[in-house]
Amino acid sequence: DIQMTQSPSSLSASVGDRVTITCRASQSISSYLNWYQQKPGKAPKLLICPASSLQSGVPSRFSGSGSGTDFTLTISSLQPEDFATYYCQQTYIVPRTFGQGTKVEIK
Amino acid sequence: EVLLSESGGHLVEPGGSLRLSCAASGFTFSNFAINWVRQAPGKGLEWVSVISGGGGRTFYADSVKGRFSISRDNSKNTVYLQMNSLRAEDTAVYYCAKDRDYSSDYLSYSGVDVWGQGTTVTVSS
Numbered sequence: 306d307i308q309m310t311q312s313p314s315s316l317s318a319s320v321g322d323r324v325t326i327t328c329r330a331s332q333s334i335s336s337y338l339n340w341y342q343q344k345p346g347k348a349p350k351l352l353i354c355p356a357s358s359l360q361s362g363v364p365s366r367f368s369g370s371g372s373g374t375d376f377t378l379t380i381s382s383l384q385p386e387d388f389a390t391y392y393c394q395q396t397y398i399v400p401r402t403f404g405q406g407t408k409v410e411i412k
Numbered sequence: 413e414v415l416l417s418e419s420g421g422h423l424v425e426p427g428g429s430l431r432l433s434c435a436a437s438g439f440t441f442s443n444f445a446i447n448w449v450r451q452a453p454g455k456g457l458e459w460v461s462v463i464s465g466g467g468g469r470t471f472y473a474d475s476v477k478g479r480f481s482i483s484r485d486n487s488k489n490t491v492y493l494q495m496n497s498l499r500a501e502d503t504a505v506y507y508c509a510k511d512r513d514y515s516s517d518y519l520s521y522s523g524v525d526v527w528g529q530g531t532t533v534t535v536s537s
Contacts (some may be wrong), residue, residue, distance in 0.1 A: 306474065339523030341457075348507055348527035349449075349457065355521065392457050396521050399462065399471040401447070406456040 311404035317412040324380040326407045328393035336372045337397035344389045414438040414526050421531030432493040434508030442486040445511040448493050450504035465516040498535045505530040
């Protein structure tokens with residue numbers, strides 16, 4: 306199985322900050338990497354699929370990059386509604402594994 | 413509007429069985445793979461299983477292989493997850509989620525773009 310490792314596990318940031326979350330795959334997954342946002346008590350929301358393609362309706366302050374084994378999610382200017390947990394997921398091969406999540410908290 | 417709605421979550425004793433359902437509407441159901449993803453209390457997301465649009469291909473996480481079975485009835489726009497030999501570690505909110513991209517007899521490489529609200533499974537004596 307492909308292991309997905311996110312870093313950091315949590316971070317504290319202020320409104321307006323630039324935030325970067327990384328996701329590393331244990332083997333190459335080409336560009337088949339997706340990013341999700343989850344708020345407490347809610348289902349996840351697809352942000353980027355694959356790698357660098359913004360899902361329709363997602364604000365342009367979100368961006369993704371990477372290929373192979375190393376990927377990043379960047380929020381260019383953190384907004385109050387962005388405080389949430391973010392997950393990466395590979396869909397290159399089954400099982401379609403998720404990273405452990407990165408919780409973005411208010412500083 | 414594209415909607416998914418799970419049902420069937422319940423309190424069950426260890427070793428017991430449960431069948432979850434995922435009812436879909438608002439899209440051509442047989443054209444899309446459906447996944448089950450679970451989240452244990454206070455934990456992250458865990459992918460559980462997926463079934464292709466036509467139902468001919470099914471895949472499972474190692475943690476549930478041999479105990480869980482996914483199926484679909486395209487005439488009823490419903491996917492099922494039969495869960496047997498349940499363990500305490502299966503306690504979680506179970507979500508069904510639709511692949512974003514079209515696929516019928518194979519799996520796409522896409523993520524999932526529509527999720528249900530989740531149904532809670534508790535395994536405890």
